[in-house]
Amino acid sequence: MLRVALTGNVAAGKSAVAEAWIRRGVPVVSADELARRAVEPGTRGLSEVRGAFGDGVLAADGTLNRSELRTRIFRDEAARRRLEAILHPRIQELRVEWMEAHHAQGAPLVVAEIPLLFETGLEDGFDAVVLVDAPADVRLARLVERRGLGREEALRIMEAQMDPAEKRRRADWVVDNAGTMEALDGRAVEVLGELRARAAAEADTLRMDLHLHTAGSRDCLSDPRAVLERATARGYGRIAITDHNHLGVALRMAEVFPDRIIPGEEVKTAEGIDVIGLYLSQEIPKGTPAVETVARIRAQGGIPYLPHPYAAGKGGGGRMADELAALVDVVEVFNARLHPGRLNAPAEALAARHGKLRGAGSDAHTLGELGGAFVDVPVHPNRPDALLSALPLAAVGGRTASSLVHLASTWAKVRKRLPGAPDGTMQGSGTPPMKAAP
Numbered sequence: 414m415l416r417v418a419l420t421g422n423v424a425a426g427k428s429a430v431a432e433a434w435i436r437r438g439v440p441v442v443s444a445d446e447l448a449r450r451a452v453e454p455g456t457r458g459l460s461e462v463r464g465a466f467g468d469g470v471l472a473a474d475g476t477l478n479r480s481e482l483r484t485r486i487f488r489d490e491a492a493r494r495r496l497e498a499i500l501h502p503r504i505q506e507l508r509v510e511w512m513e514a515h516h517a518q519g520a521p522l523v524v525a526e527i528p529l530l531f532e533t534g535l536e537d538g539f540d541a542v543v544l545v546d547a548p549a550d551v552r553l554a555r556l557v558e559r560r561g562l563g564r565e566e567a568l569r570i571m572e573a574q575m576d577p578a579e580k581r582r583r584a585d586w587v588v589d590n591a592g593t594m595e596a597l598d599g600r601a602v603e604v605l606g607e608l609r610a611r612a613a614a615e616a617d618t619l620r621m622d623l624h625l626h627t628a629g630s631r632d633c634l635s636d637p638r639a640v641l642e643r644a645t646a647r648g649y650g651r652i653a654i655t656d657h658n659h660l661g662v663a664l665r666m667a668e669v670f671p672d673r674i675i676p677g678e679e680v681k682t683a684e685g686i687d688v689i690g691l692y693l694s695q696e697i698p699k700g701t702p703a704v705e706t707v708a709r710i711r712a713q714g715g716i717p718y719l720p721h722p723y724a725a726g727k728g729g730g731g732r733m734a735d736e737l738a739a740l741v742d743v744v745e746v747f748n749a750r751l752h753p754g755r756l757n758a759p760a761e762a763l764a765a766r767h768g769k770l771r772g773a774g775s776d777a778h779t780l781g782e783l784g785g786a787f788v789d790v791p792v793h794p795n796r797p798d799a800l801l802s803a804l805p806l807a808a809v810g811g812r813t814a815s816s817l818v819h820l821a822s823t824w825a826k827v828r829k830r831l832p833g834a835p836d837g838t839m840q841g842s843g844t845p846p847m848k849a850a851p
Contacts, residue, residue, distance in 0.1 A: 416523060416538070417525070417608060418525055418527055418543070420545070422574045423552065423571060424551075424560070426545050429598075430588055433597075438805045439805070440520055447504045452477045462477065515802075518796075518802060521802060541585045543586045544588070546577050551590075618791065619791065619792045620651075621787070623718065623745070625776065625777040627666075630656040630778070630825075631825075632657070640652070641670065653674075654667075655679045655691075660697075664676050676691075677715075680697050682706050684733060685726070686733055686737070687727045688703055688718075690718070692800075693710065694713055694714075704740065716797050718743040718772055719745060721756075721760070721776070722745070744767070744771060746773065747761075749776060749814045750782070751813070752816050771788075772809070787810060789807060
């Protein structure tokens with residue numbers, strides 16, 4: 414996990430950068446948030462503050478009277494240092510706990526917003542430091558015009574902080590904020606992309622296929638064990654089995670191979686548009702309305718995934734693309750079975766337009782199609798929250814399959830009507846059985 418510190422002198426715009434990253438799925442914790450938690454009622458921090466400054470810093474309801482405390486330390490350097498000696502260690506403890514919790518959840522990248530990072534000597538606890546900076550006259554104007562401070566008070570606050578030139582020298586990335594909010598957002602996104610690339614480069618990679626079929630689908634004959642074996646041989650560490658309107662095979666495979674299989678279902682909705690649910694435990698009936706399908710997926714703790722949104726027929730030719738993209742977590746931006754392949758391009762634009770995570774699937778109905786699409790992400794536990802944390806760092810791609818693969822699906826439908834048709838019950842694949850995960 415890449416640990417990033419976000420810092421900057423007063424009125425530089427670091428909070429705006431933090432908000433831009435939060436909107437794009439990055440876990441961010443601020444020093445202010447941790448400071449509030451450090452003095453919540455019943456905490457050791459509040460007890461120590463009360464002991465140092467007396468009952469007068471408590472409000473009638475027992476919470477900290479921040480206004481009174483600010484007044485006491487504003488012009489009293491000794492009091493300010495006494496308060497910092499109480500709060501800074503506890504804030505750091507909470508920050509470490511927060512980062513460790515996100516690491517356990519499989520988050521590839523976390524950010525801590527720390528205004529006094531360099532002043533307090535905390536930069537060595539992070540893998541990267543991002544500084545948000547703006548010219549002194551711009552910051553002064555912001556303090557006076559936006560925060561209503563007097564010019565002398567604003568200058569005193571600015572002069573109490575470390576020289577921005579020294580901070581620029583010590584930072585790994587600098588976000589300049591002398592212009593518009595649009596320019597700041599653009600630079601924040603640019604730096605975030607570089608941070609995600611570094612996180613991905615430093616993490617072990619897991620290759621996944623988030624959309625494929627087995628004999629549990631009416632138009633597929635592939636034994637599920639053979640599917641997993643073939644995927645493994647082609648370098649895939651985890652696959653999502655998403656049979657049409659059927660969950661049983663995926664659940665049985667996930668029980669035997671808990672780290673290798675994501676149980677899913679591709680639901681044909683009432684509108685005729687497919688919606689996939691990942692990490693499902695209960696089958697969703699065919700013909701359920703699309704919006705209700707998304708709600709049912711979420712009710713199970715699953716991940717709503719929009720496959721091939723611009724495919725004719727099963728994708729509605731884009732008919733509900735924007736409506737459903739707004740509701741799901743992941744948009745499939747590459748589907749190896751989509752013909753013509755150029756129909757993947759508007760799906761990429763759709764995901765970007767709605768700020769959604771990007772997925773890819775081979776949509777394989779035959780063993781030969783496995784390997785046609787990939788999602789490369791940092792290694793993470795096989796859980797919905799961990800996948801959602803890993804997908805922002807995904808490298809997504811693949812190659813379009815031959816149009817002849819659709820003949821195999823047609824034959825599978827015919828074969829399923831004949832005696833002895835495969836039913837997807839994992840009873841033999843023609844290859845040696847795989848060992849279950851320990």
